[in-house]
Amino acid sequence: MERLGCVGQLTAGAIGLLLLLRLIQRARRRKQVVQDKVVVITGASSGLGKECARVFHAAGARLILCGRDQKRLQEVVEELRAILPSMVERGSGHIVVISSVQGKISIPYRSAYSASKHATQAFFDCLRAEVERFGLHVSVISPGYIRTNLSRNAVTGDGSRYGVMDKTTAEGLDPVDVAISVLKAVTYREKDVLLVGLIPALAIYLRTLWPAAFFKVMASRAKKEKKIKEQ
Numbered sequence: 090m091e092r093l094g095c096v097g098q099l100t101a102g103a104i105g106l107l108l109l110l111r112l113i114q115r116a117r118r119r120k121q122v123v124q125d126k127v128v129v130i131t132g133a134s135s136g137l138g139k140e141c142a143r144v145f146h147a148a149g150a151r152l153i154l155c156g157r158d159q160k161r162l163q164e165v166v167e168e169l170r171a172i173l174p175s176m177v178e179r180g181s182g183h184i185v186v187i188s189s190v191q192g193k194i195s196i197p198y199r200s201a202y203s204a205s206k207h208a209t210q211a212f213f214d215c216l217r218a219e220v221e222r223f224g225l226h227v228s229v230i231s232p233g234y235i236r237t238n239l240s241r242n243a244v245t246g247d248g249s250r251y252g253v254m255d256k257t258t259a260e261g262l263d264p265v266d267v268a269i270s271v272l273k274a275v276t277y278r279e280k281d282v283l284l285v286g287l288i289p290a291l292a293i294y295l296r297t298l299w300p301a302a303f304f305k306v307m308a309s310r311a312k313k314e315k316k317i318k319e320q
């Protein structure tokens with residue numbers, strides 16, 4: 090009995106030590122990959138962009154933060170145009186794109202958003218393949234709902250501000266956790282990161298393996314939403 094207790098303590102100690110070593114290794118790797126690197130973050134004034142700025146700053150990166158100010162945006166467009174050739178020339182660089190689960194599956198009444206995210210996914214999947222031979226990396230991050238001002242800032246069909254905090258957004262992921270996942274994607278050079286719960290993950294498989302069933306589920310969701318809106 091005593092021997093068993095001793096073996097248990099030793100195993101727990103060994104597991105603890107392994108976990109500690111893993112944590113130290115991760116922190117070191119993060120430092121190596123991000124420390125003193127120039128990181129450009131667009132949409133850094135709020136939500137996920139703002140949290141990414143905090144997390145990458147804490148990891149030792151040098152930040153260039155961009156908002157929507159027209160003059161500044163033009164400068165950023167010009168800077169970004171120059172970035173890819175300079176990355177190719179240097180043979181190093183990492184582009185991180187924030188897509189959405191709606192870049193993988195489309196849900197009713199989100200046609201413009203979903204179409205833009207599908208296009209984003211496709212564009213950067215192409216770019217990833219094209220630039221890999223130059224030593225460049227592309228990560229596409231596809232989160233579910235995140236607790237930010239996204240729905241408040243969204244515009245409606247006539248261009249006016251939607252201005253409402255949707256329940257789904259309010260109950261979404263913590264932007265800090267998503268920002269940490271972005272840092273992890275850079276550290277481990279993850280190509281395609283899905284940050285969703287079980288149901289959206291299953292929906293993505295359903296869309297691929299049994300599209301007819303997926304379309305039925307979405308059509309019934311559309312009907313339900315329409316009814317709710319009309320009430």
Ligand SMILES: NC(=O)c1ccc[n+]([C@@H]2O[C@H](COP(=O)([O-])OP(=O)(O)OC[C@H]3O[C@@H](n4cnc5c(N)ncnc54)[C@H](OP(=O)(O)O)[C@@H]3O)[C@@H](O)[C@H]2O)c1
Nearest residue numbers: 132133134135136137156157189233234235237238239242
């Ligand atoms: N929140 C979610 O549920 C969720 C889920 C999945 C994916 N995402 C994605 O996460 C990313 C960040 O969104 P967020 O949730 O952090 O929303 P947010 O809080 O509304 O932040 C959006 C950011 O984008 C900038 N921005 C907005 N319109 C722009 C434009 N036309 N041109 C340039 N910059 C613009 C805003 O800056 P200024 O207004 O200062 O210019 C702001 O910094 C987006 O790509 C979104 O699609 C969000």
